[in-house]
Amino acid sequence: MTTSLIIPPALILICAGLTLPLFALVRLRWLALLASPLAALWIVLTLPDGIHLNGSFLGQTLVFLKIDALSRVFASVFAIMAFAGGLFALNQKSTLELSAAFVYAGSAIGVAMAGDLITMFIYWEVMAIGSTLVILSSGRRGQGAGLRYAAIHMLGGVLLMAGVAGEIAATGSVAFTAMDLSTIPRMLIFAGFLVNVGAPPLSAWLADAYPEASWSGMVFLSAFTTKTAVYVLMRGFPGTEILIPIGLFMVFYGIIFAILENDMRRILAYSIVNQVGFMVTGIGIGTEMALNGAAAHAFTHIIYKALLLMSAGSVLYMTGKRKCTDLGGLFRTMPLTCAFGIVGALAISSFPATSGFISKSMISDAAGAEHLAFVWFALAAASAGVFLHAGIKFPWFVFFQKDSGLRPPEPPWNMLASMALMAFFCIGLGLYPKPLYDMLPYPVDYVPYTGAHVVYQLQLLLFSGLAFFLMLGLLKRTMTITLDVDWLWRRPGHALASFLDRFGVYTWEWLADTVVKGATGVRNALYQHHGPEGLFGRTWPTGTMAFWTTVTLGAVVILSYL
Amino acid sequence: MTDQGTSGAQPKQSKPAAETASDHWLVRPETIRRLWIVFIAILAATVLGDFFVEHHPHFGVDGTFGFGAWYGFASCVVLVLGAKALGLLLKRPDTYYDN
Structure with missing residues (x-):
């Protein structure tokens, strides 16, 4: 433990979140929303590598605050995200949402800087509570989605806790280091991480819950849960091969469901699963280049996905509409929101000169370097698909497409400012990736801008664009949703629960009735024999007693002579 | 992209919207035709770009x-x-x- 006083960055944001309702003055609240993430970011960036805060708990030494390169990449982008999200959400009237979002963001930083399994698990669960409250605070639509979200994350938490307890019992150590899948507790930890990363079979929780949050809530939600899961997978299970097929499944699942989707924020939710799939694949490949690529992609992804969701959130905030079929033609009156959305769309598509280009290509090239042909071709097809499902589809259907007749003005200044900040990062890191490359866990020997790479990427993306416009008839939006795995617990699961509920009530009533009847019967029987008129209750003549005493004594005497 | 100009000129809702929509230069059929020409030219340019760079294929x-x-x-x-x-x-x- 170092002697100087170090405030954990996680606690700064959590305290800001918890005290937010006490700030009566709006301006003070703004100050807390903007200053606390900056303070946290400053500490994350200036703290030297190593353990900074530890303590003991249940006989174990817990490391509350530990930082290395990998922690710093994630913790710093979480802090940047909290700042940009806070700036974007200044107009949010729900104090509950903002408080919960800051507790959520702070605990995400806590996970990224936790030095042991128990500390990680505690922050992990605080995150689940914070994110659930963000969803629940959005009103009626958020209620059901929030409860379903909480149920899935409680399941993930139970798996993780069982795994952590088993791991500590088996090894006697709380250390959070790279593991293999050799024991059941480790498999449980792995499964707990996979729930949060949006892996199959439960990927559907993400697109079910996030789009039901408010216009600002989803901006926060997009950043932390899945990316802390990426972080813990990188920390705990780098190079675990099963992650490659899991990641590839997520990549294509996200694309296909986003192609079919009509709700603009559900399109972006599916594309979170898609992008996280790239990172999970990179972690599965497990080489230094692949892990660097996964970390860099998490960093850039948080920023451009937030930018896309801010653009979508601005449209929702100004029009109250979220379906592609209701939107279109907004570029006329929201040109800045449209332009920022396009920057985010280009970045997610890994267009040259954007941040996605300098991060995602590291993962593909790592697959190429390892001669994983299937992985490489799948990722290339998926890169084309990203441009199709998010890169063009989102801006086209929201801002162009047809004239919906809507003429909303631009959103307030702070929302534009946060989008400008994120767009700056998207293009800045695309043109000058060195600051990000310098932060990565392993030394970077990678040159993204070669002639061949740029030409290949432009061909891939622009011909995807051609495919989009030639197939526009097939991509026409309809007033539909696509059934996902969440159907299982929203329909048959719900029916089963209702049945069990009715069955339970019936059984209980039957049981209660039987017990009451039985008890009444016993009471009546007792009354019959012991009541005032009962055999044992009434007064007997003294002679009867003397008679029976004589009989008993006689019996005793006879028995003693036998 | 091609049918966007025509559908843009016939919105279902208000009349003033229809007028401004048909007025916006970006949705006029003429502009869209030109955008397609530029787009096809860029597509051709990226393919021709293969002549000028040396690829290092993995597979x-x-x-x-x-x-x-x-x-x-x-x-x-x-x-x-x-x-x-x-x-x-x-x-x-x-x-x-x-x-």
Whole structure:
């Protein structure tokens, strides 16, 4: 433990979140929303590598605050995200949402800087509570989605806790280091991480819950849960091969469901699963280049996905509409929101000169370097698909497409400012990736801008664009949703629960009735024999007693002579 | 993209919207025609770009002429058709869960 006083960055944001309702003055609240993430970011960036805060708990030494390169990449982008999200959400009237979002963001930083399994698990669960409250605070639509979200994350938490307890019992150590899948507790930890990363079979929780949050809530939600899961997978299970097929499944699942989707924020939710799939694949490949690529992609992804969701959130905030079929033609009156959305769309598509280009290509090239042909071709097809499902589809259907007749003005200044900040990062890191490359866990020997790479990427993306416009008839939006795995617990699961509920009530009533009847019967029987008129209750003549005493004594005497 | 100008000129809602929509230069059929020409020129330029760079293919087929172009296009066609096929099975009205 170092002697100087170090405030954990996680606690700064959590305290800001918890005290937010006490700030009566709006301006003070703004100050807390903007200053606390900056303070946290400053500490994350200036703290030297190593353990900074530890303590003991249940006989174990817990490391509350530990930082290395990998922690710093994630913790710093979480802090940047909290700042940009806070700036974007200044107009949010729900104090509950903002408080919960800051507790959520702070605990995400806590996970990224936790030095042991128990500390990680505690922050992990605080995150689940914070994110659930963000969803629940959005009103009626958020209620059901929030409860379903909480149920899935409680399941993930139970798996993780069982795994952590088993791991500590088996090894006697709380250390959070790279593991293999050799024991059941480790498999449980792995499964707990996979729930949060949006892996199959439960990927559907993400697109079910996030789009039901408010216009600002989803901006926060997009950043932390899945990316802390990426972080813990990188920390705990780098190079675990099963992650490659899991990641590839997520990549294509996200694309296909986003192609079919009509709700603009559900399109972006599916594309979170898609992008996280790239990172999970990179972690599965497990080489230094692949892990660097996964970390860099998490960093850039948080920023451009937030930018896309801010653009979508601005449209929702100004029009109250979220379906592609209701939107279109907004570029006329929201040109800045449209332009920022396009920057985010280009970045997610890994267009040259954007941040996605300098991060995602590291993962593909790592697959190429390892001669994983299937992985490489799948990722290339998926890169084309990203441009199709998010890169063009989102801006086209929201801002162009047809004239919906809507003429909303631009959103307030702070929302534009946060989008400008994120767009700056998207293009800045695309043109000058060195600051990000310098932060990565392993030394970077990678040159993204070669002639061949740029030409290949432009061909891939622009011909995807051609495919989009030639197939526009097939991509026409309809007033539909696509059934996902969440159907299982929203329909048959719900029916089963209702049945069990009715069955339970019936059984209980039957049981209660039987017990009451039985008890009444016993009471009546007792009354019959012991009541005032009962055999044992009434007064007997003294002679009867003397008679029976004589009989008993006689019996005793006879028995003693036998 | 081509039918966007015409549908833009006939919005379902208010009349003033229709006038401003048809006025905006970006949605006029003439502009859209020019955008297509520029787009096709850029597409051709990126394919021709293969003559000027040296690819370092990992697997062979990824070094064929215009690989990014045909592979990107074909991937998207397969993905869209695959999604449509899945949609036939899994699409429901968006009020499905409301009751």
